[in-house]
Amino acid sequence: MPTNANRQFLDFEKPVKDLIDEIENARTRQEKTKIDMTDLISRLEQNILEKRKEITENLTSWQRVQLSRHPDRPYTLKYIDKMTSNFVELYGDRNVKDDKAMVGGFTSLDGETVMIIGQQKGINTKMRQLRNFGMANPEGYRKALRLMKLAEKFNKPVITLIDTPGAYPGLEAEERGQGEAIARNIYEMIRLKVPVICVIIGEGASGGALGIGVGDKVFMMENTWYTVISPESCSSILWRSWEKKEVAAEQLRLTADKMLGFGLIDGIIPEPVGGAHWDYDGSAQILKNYLIPVLKELKQMSAEQRTNTRIEKFGRMGFWEEE
Amino acid sequence: MSKQVEDFDANLAGEEGKTEETKSSWFKRIKKGINTKTSEKKETPEGLWVKCPDCNYICTISELREHLFVCPKCAYHHRINSSEYFEVLFDNNEFIELFDNIRSKDFLDFTDLKPYKKRLEEIWSKTDLKDSMRVAEGKVNGQGLVIACMDFEFIGGSLGSVMGEKFSRAVDHCIAHGLPYMVISKSGGARMMESAFSLMQLAKTSGKLSQLSDAKLPYISLLTDPTFGGISASFGMLGDLNIAEPGALIGFAGPRVIKETIKRDLPEGFQRSEFLLDHGFLDFIVARKELKNKLATVLELFKN
Ligand SMILES: [Zn+2]
Numbered sequence: 051m052p053t054n055a056n057r058q059f060l061d062f063e064k065p066v067k068d069l070i071d072e073i074e075n076a077r078t079r080q081e082k083t084k085i086d087m088t089d090l091i092s093r094l095e096q097n098i099l100e101k102r103k104e105i106t107e108n109l110t111s112w113q114r115v116q117l118s119r120h121p122d123r124p125y126t127l128k129y130i131d132k133m134t135s136n137f138v139e140l141y142g143d144r145n146v147k148d149d150k151a152m153v154g155g156f157t158s159l160d161g162e163t164v165m166i167i168g169q170q171k172g173i174n175t176k177m178r179q180l181r182n183f184g185m186a187n188p189e190g191y192r193k194a195l196r197l198m199k200l201a202e203k204f205n206k207p208v209i210t211l212i213d214t215p216g217a218y219p220g221l222e223a224e225e226r227g228q229g230e231a232i233a234r235n236i237y238e239m240i241r242l243k244v245p246v247i248c249v250i251i252g253e254g255a256s257g258g259a260l261g262i263g264v265g266d267k268v269f270m271m272e273n274t275w276y277t278v279i280s281p282e283s284c285s286s287i288l289w290r291s292w293e294k295k296e297v298a299a300e301q302l303r304l305t306a307d308k309m310l311g312f313g314l315i316d317g318i319i320p321e322p323v324g325g326a327h328w329d330y331d332g333s334a335q336i337l338k339n340y341l342i343p344v345l346k347e348l349k350q351m352s353a354e355q356r357t358n359t360r361i362e363k364f365g366r367m368g369f370w371e372e373e
Numbered sequence: 374m375s376k377q378v379e380d381f382d383a384n385l386a387g388e389e390g391k392t393e394e395t396k397s398s399w400f401k402r403i404k405k406g407i408n409t410k411t412s413e414k415k416e417t418p419e420g421l422w423v424k425c426p427d428c429n430y431i432c433t434i435s436e437l438r439e440h441l442f443v444c445p446k447c448a449y450h451h452r453i454n455s456s457e458y459f460e461v462l463f464d465n466n467e468f469i470e471l472f473d474n475i476r477s478k479d480f481l482d483f484t485d486l487k488p489y490k491k492r493l494e495e496i497w498s499k500t501d502l503k504d505s506m507r508v509a510e511g512k513v514n515g516q517g518l519v520i521a522c523m524d525f526e527f528i529g530g531s532l533g534s535v536m537g538e539k540f541s542r543a544v545d546h547c548i549a550h551g552l553p554y555m556v557i558s559k560s561g562g563a564r565m566m567e568s569a570f571s572l573m574q575l576a577k578t579s580g581k582l583s584q585l586s587d588a589k590l591p592y593i594s595l596l597t598d599p600t601f602g603g604i605s606a607s608f609g610m611l612g613d614l615n616i617a618e619p620g621a622l623i624g625f626a627g628p629r630v631i632k633e634t635i636k637r638d639l640p641e642g643f644q645r646s647e648f649l650l651d652h653g654f655l656d657f658i659v660a661r662k663e664l665k666n667k668l669a670t671v672l673e674l675f676k677n
Contacts, residue, residue, distance in 0.1 A: 217625065217626075218634075219626030219627075219630045219631050219634050220626075220631065220635055221631060221635055221639065221640075221643070223625070223626070224624050224625060224626065224643070225648075225652050226652070227610070227654050228624075228625035229605030229606045229609065229624065230605070230610040230654055232606040232607075232625070233579070233605070233608070233609070233610040233611050234610075234611070236575055236576055236579045236607060237583065237611055240576060240580045240583060241583050256563070257572070257625070260573075260575055260576060261606070277568050277572060278563045278569060278603070279563070279565055283630075284565055286382075287382045287385060287386055287565065288386050288485035288486065288565060289485055289486060290386075290486075298485075301481075301484060301485065301568075302565075302568045302569075303568055303569070304569065312570070314573055360580070361580035361583065361584065364573060364576040364580050365580055365581070367534075367537075367570060367574070367576075367577055368533075368534030368535075368537050368538055368570055368573070368574065368577065369567075369570060370475050370476060370477060370534050370535045371476050371478045372474050372475055373474045
């Protein structure tokens with residue numbers, strides 16, 4: 051986790067940054083003058099907590115999107131590291147290559163083996179390139195499917211952590227069948243015999259997210275979004291301008307509370323005050339505590355019950371009029 | 374190319390495109406001539422003549438119709454709608470339309486440059502279409518088949534709740550009557566005005582295909598120009614047979630987005646049917662004139 055000095059701030063997080071700067075100043079003055087500032091500092095720290103809470107209480111949809119993309123936000127491998135033990139990362143689709151935008155492997159969650167798969171974004175400029183900003187190619191989706199099938203064979207539950215601005219729209223991606231790869235995953239996931247839990251931990255953009263997003267239970271973390279298109283692309287297509295992303299975000303109803311209200315997800319997982327980027331241990335602990343009882347519940351169903359319920363659940367989604 | 378690409382987005386936004394290939398306005402004139410639902414519209418002189426966007430050959434609509442809307446000179450396949458496909462495929466153009474009582478609803482109160490509700494009302498008043506997909510049961514050279522066919526002129530053939538629901542009921546109908554299923558795709562992708570509900574149709578339809586598969590009934594996916602986004606990322610690519618008309622533009626991401634991403638020009642023939650066949654994603658390409666007989670042969674081979 052970044053130290054306070056290395057933190058990055060969104061524009062609406064500025065009041066928190068100011069308080070952090072004030073603490074730094076107080077410490078510097080304390081060094082120089084040898085006057086005890088402990089009281090002031092602890093008061094300021096308390097203010098920071100309150101400010102973090104205040105900021106996230108009244109966010110617009112677009113600000114929520116910004117939080118989901120916060121550069122300090124924890125990614126898939128961070129959650130795996132903090133929630134589980136004995137993680138063995140598995141690479142490759144056994145066909146073309148290893149897609150670094152999609153990671154996965156067996157690991158132990160609360161003493162039980164699970165398969166965790168997710169998109170992975172880079173933590174610095176170099177890694178962001180290597181991870182392709184979390185935009186998987188077809189081989190990423192095929193790697194994910196290979197790992198899901200492996201889990202199915204050994205009767206281990208699958209947990210997917212979703213965080214992608216979309217499947218990669220590249221030339222080679224099309225040559226190797228990006229559409230087919232995502233379609234195949236959706237088709238296979240809906241009939242996978244083991245329990246499947248999907249969690250949107252950051253960005254849930256369209257087919258790129260759904261390609262690892264079909265499960266018995268689908269959750270969204272508090273500061274994430276999930277819909278059919280990014281607000282920017284939606285703005286450019288429907289409004290013919292890149293400037294309407296805020297309105298598009300609002301119109302798309304892409305936040306966790308809206309999605310839960312529509313019955314398109316099964317629950318919202320809270321984040322530490324101000325967002326997951328303030329406390330990696332805290333976020334991972336909340337997620338872990340959330341997953342364990344759900345897994346237990348799903349394991350009590352038979353494979354057939356689970357797949358039938360899954361097909362029925364997605365089968366109910368939609369709205370129309372009948373004459 | 375670039376102009377055509379722009380229009381592709383326009384269609385998905387529910388607007389008319391500007392190039393010959395994407396606007397299909399000549400086609401609408403024919404429709405009104407047939408249906409005369411909304412008043413008037415004697416066919417305008419331009420409406421009687423069609424210029425091939427590929428070779429510029431000019432012929433009358435009736436000549437084009439005789440050739441199943443394939444250019445008599447260069448074999449360019451003009452875009453046609455569900456009623457033309459039903460006519461091309463079903464014996465004597467006899468079929469029973471199914472689930473035509475379902476139509477879209479603006480559940481989200483979605484407004485872009487125009488409210489979704491208004492957009493829907495405008496199309497309903499201009500055409501006889503209820504939504505972007507029609508389902509029908511009929512016979513192809515004597516063999517029963519259910520066809521679900523998209524209509525591109527209805528918000529770019531976009532995939533929303535109604536298409537998902539009709540698709541699902543069509544699968545149930547196939548299972549109940551032991552019939553094979555064919556989907557004819559022609560779509561810009563998901564219907565953005567239905568937000569995440571449209572995305573979930575990918576999972577909904579895949580679940581139904583899984584049931585069709587368990588019933589051991591064949592599913593044929595015919596991809597026509599253009600087929601993109603949510604369609605190719607779900608049932609479009611999940612056929613027991615994936616087939617396409619010649620020269621159809623088919624892909625996941627649209628050409629404009631790819632071009633902007635990779636910052637170079639796309640190769641000739643990129644994302645065309647022939648390109649997909651070469652890369653192993655199609656079982657075969659079939660010309661519209663051969664479609665019916667080839668389909669009948671395939672259905673017979675599955676059955677016997
Ligand atoms: Zn021609």
